[in-house]
Amino acid sequence: MTGFPTRLFINGELTRSAGGESIPQINPATEEFLAEVSVASLADAHTAVKGAHTAYVESWGRQTVGRRADILRAVAARIRERSETLARLETRNTGKPINDTRREIAFGARAFEYYAGAINKFFGQTIPTDDGLSLTLREPMGVVAIIVAWNYPFLHACLKCAPALAVGNAVVLKPASRSPLTSILLGQVAHEAGLPGGVLQVLPGSGGEIGEALVSHPLVRKITFSGSSEIGSRLMVRAARDLKRVALELGGTSPNIIFADADVEEVARTAALSAFANAGQNACAGSRLLVESTVYDRFAARFVEAARALKMGNPLKKETQLGPLISGEQREIVEGFIETARRAGRVLPMGGQRPFDKGFFLEPAVVLDAERTDAVWTEEIFGPVACLRAFDEEDELLEAVNDSAYGTHATIWTQNLSRALRVARGVQGGSVSINSDQVLRLEVPSGGIKHSGMGRHLGMAALEEYTELKNIFIAE
Numbered sequence: 001m002t003g004f005p006t007r008l009f010i011n012g013e014l015t016r017s018a019g020g021e022s023i024p025q026i027n028p029a030t031e032e033f034l035a036e037v038s039v040a041s042l043a044d045a046h047t048a049v050k051g052a053h054t055a056y057v058e059s060w061g062r063q064t065v066g067r068r069a070d071i072l073r074a075v076a077a078r079i080r081e082r083s084e085t086l087a088r089l090e091t092r093n094t095g096k097p098i099n100d101t102r103r104e105i106a107f108g109a110r111a112f113e114y115y116a117g118a119i120n121k122f123f124g125q126t127i128p129t130d131d132g133l134s135l136t137l138r139e140p141m142g143v144v145a146i147i148v149a150w151n152y153p154f155l156h157a158c159l160k161c162a163p164a165l166a167v168g169n170a171v172v173l174k175p176a177s178r179s180p181l182t183s184i185l186l187g188q189v190a191h192e193a194g195l196p197g198g199v200l201q202v203l204p205g206s207g208g209e210i211g212e213a214l215v216s217h218p219l220v221r222k223i224t225f226s227g228s229s230e231i232g233s234r235l236m237v238r239a240a241r242d243l244k245r246v247a248l249e250l251g252g253t254s255p256n257i258i259f260a261d262a263d264v265e266e267v268a269r270t271a272a273l274s275a276f277a278n279a280g281q282n283a284c285a286g287s288r289l290l291v292e293s294t295v296y297d298r299f300a301a302r303f304v305e306a307a308r309a310l311k312m313g314n315p316l317k318k319e320t321q322l323g324p325l326i327s328g329e330q331r332e333i334v335e336g337f338i339e340t341a342r343r344a345g346r347v348l349p350m351g352g353q354r355p356f357d358k359g360f361f362l363e364p365a366v367v368l369d370a371e372r373t374d375a376v377w378t379e380e381i382f383g384p385v386a387c388l389r390a391f392d393e394e395d396e397l398l399e400a401v402n403d404s405a406y407g408t409h410a411t412i413w414t415q416n417l418s419r420a421l422r423v424a425r426g427v428q429g430g431s432v433s434i435n436s437d438q439v440l441r442l443e444v445p446s447g448g449i450k451h452s453g454m455g456r457h458l459g460m461a462a463l464e465e466y467t468e469l470k471n472i473f474i475a476e
Contacts (some may be wrong), residue, residue: 004089007038008204009187011051012197018043023177023204028095028324029315029359037180040205045172045213048201052143052170053219055198061140061168065120072116072166074193079109079158082189086182088316090154093181095323095360096278097315101154107440108158108186114442115166115463122167122463124470132475138467140168141221141245145214147207147235148183149226150176150326151281151382156249157183159440160224161200163462169222172201172214176227178326180204207231215239222466225249229380229405229451247455247465249283251380252408252448255401256286257423260295262413262435268302272386274411274437276310276364279325280334280384283452284409284439288377289388290397296390300368303388304349307364312355324360325383331360334383338365341376351384372400380406394423402428407449409439430456 006022007014019041025034040048060068079086087101096104124136144164148156153175164171175183180202187202203210207227214220215238223239225232226249239246256271258264274286291299315323325331331354338352351365362384370377370387377387391397401410407429414420414435424432430448433439440446445461447453455465 004035004085004181005184005188006035006181007184008040008044008048009184009191009200009202010044010048011201012191014184014188015044017041017205018047025093025178025181026327027092028326029092029361031358031360034092035181037184037204039177040203040210042209042213044205045203045210045217048172048203049143049214049217049219051198052172052201055196056140056142056168056170059196060165060170060199061142063168068166068168069116069119071194072112072162075190075195076109076112076116078189078193079105079112079186082185083109086154086185089185090182091315091323094150094153094179094326095315097320097323099318099320100278104152104155107442108155110442111158111162115162118460118463119166122460129473132473135472135474137470137472138167138463139470141466141468142169143172143220144169144222144224144466145172145174145217145220147174147211147214147223147225147227148176150179151278153179154182154186156226157186159457160226161186164224164466165195165199167463167467169466170199170201172203172220174203174205174207174210174214177204177206211235212238215244216241218242221245223247224455224465232453247457248453249455249457250448250451250453251382252283252406252452253288253378253380253404254284254286254409254411254429255288255290255427256411257397257401257413258289258291258295258299259412259414259416259419260292261415264295264299265302267413268299269306270437272303272306272310272364273321275386276307276322276384279323279362280364280386281326281330281382283380283448286411286437287381287386289386290391290400291388293390293392296388300388303386304366307366307386308350310364312361312363322364322384325362326360328360330383331362334362334381334385337376337379337381337383337385341367341370341374344374346370346374346376372403378404394419394426398423398426402426405451408452409433411437
């Protein structure tokens with residue numbers, strides 16, 4: 001596959017970096033050179049923001065709801081037309097299995113369709129008062145900077161850009177330097193579908209330099225960031241200097257709770273894929289498994305069997321379930337966590353080996369009877385490592401679940417609905433699934449609490465995130 005864009009996408013055109021710098025892209029599954037991608041300079045960032053502001057003021061911010069909806073539907077259609085190209089490019093750039101990237105590209109197209117249909121149902125209120133009438137309006141913010149992580153590059157770009165564009169903002173998209181290719185192609189595809197030049201700018205480059213430039217630029221009014229809690233905290237401090245709006249989608253160590261009345265065999269298979277999909281590079285991966293003690297040994301044995309059965313290999317083959325980590329550096333970080341657990345005397349019935357000579361692959365690791373103070377339990381590893389602990393009482397369970405700096409997603413498996421709702425209410429997290437391992441649904445708000453972030457994405461709540469609320473009062 002050749003011919004994919006590798007330059008900046010500014011004002012409707014693929015553009016070389018003003019600084020002339022570039023960064024190599026490596027296929028994580030083969031360690032082979034994939035492409036050389038232009039790196040945005042500070043001058044490029046300024047040009048992109050200024051162009052986005054002009055496009056917002058002169059065209060997109062004035063566009064009717066109906067016309068914006070038509071263009072978003074055209075973007076979705078164009079994504080579907082290029083879906084196989086996008087999926088294969090995403091697989092080569094990130095190492096994700098092709099079946100996963102195909103689903104993610106389709107989900108991204110659905111996001112543009114959903115928000116095309118949502119914006120004519122998103123409006124203010126008429127509020128009678130003692131001395132007149134108030135009208136509330138939802139207005140776009142202007143230029144929105146969207147900074148996405150490397151673990152779900154195309155999907156996150158779509159899920160953030162679609163609602164921001166739907167309500168009339170212009171977007172400057174900063175993809176991660178490790179996985180920028182499909183984001184650049186998204187900019188090109190959206191423009192081909194009718195999105196005016198400048199409305200969606202794409203700036204691959206350094207997160208530190210370009211991210212800082214976007215956060216500090218006076219024409220940027222909103223920052224949406226996906227990434228680590230540490231960087232999100234620094235970004236928030238910087239954005240506070242000129243009171244920019246901020247939404248953060250940060251790290252997590254998500255709990256997966258299994259009660260004794262669950263189908264142990266089936267849940268073990270589901271939990272293994274949940275923990276290790278995308279090589280565990282997912283803040284919502286169910287990496288902390290809390291299992292009722294009466295079924296703990298049986299579940300642990302089945303979970304290890306299920307993990308061993310997952311097919312790892314060439315991510316372009318449809319039977320592959322597990323691909324490599326994004327880089328050699330990331331693999332070494334994960335191996336460090338595994339080695340620390342071994343030195344602490346924890347039982348690891350499987351995992352932590354490099355199965356192939358080439359590629360940044362790492363076999364899934366299972367840690368039994370992890371202590372709540374262990375780094376593998378408390379920290380976000382962002383790799384294929386799952387920890388199991390037993391529990392007896394609900395109070396003990398909730399204490400272990402909530403004794404965390406994070407609060408992303410939790411999963412509960414039980415046939416007792418009253419217990420499921422009671423525990424769900426006690427979990428400190430942005431979302432909880434009962435008897436399902438699915439996390440994202442377009443119609444449902446998503447987001448974390450505590451060190452896992454702030455703000456809500458997806459559903460109608462995302463439209464609120466990208467608008468300001470204005471009140472107009474009319475005296476009687």
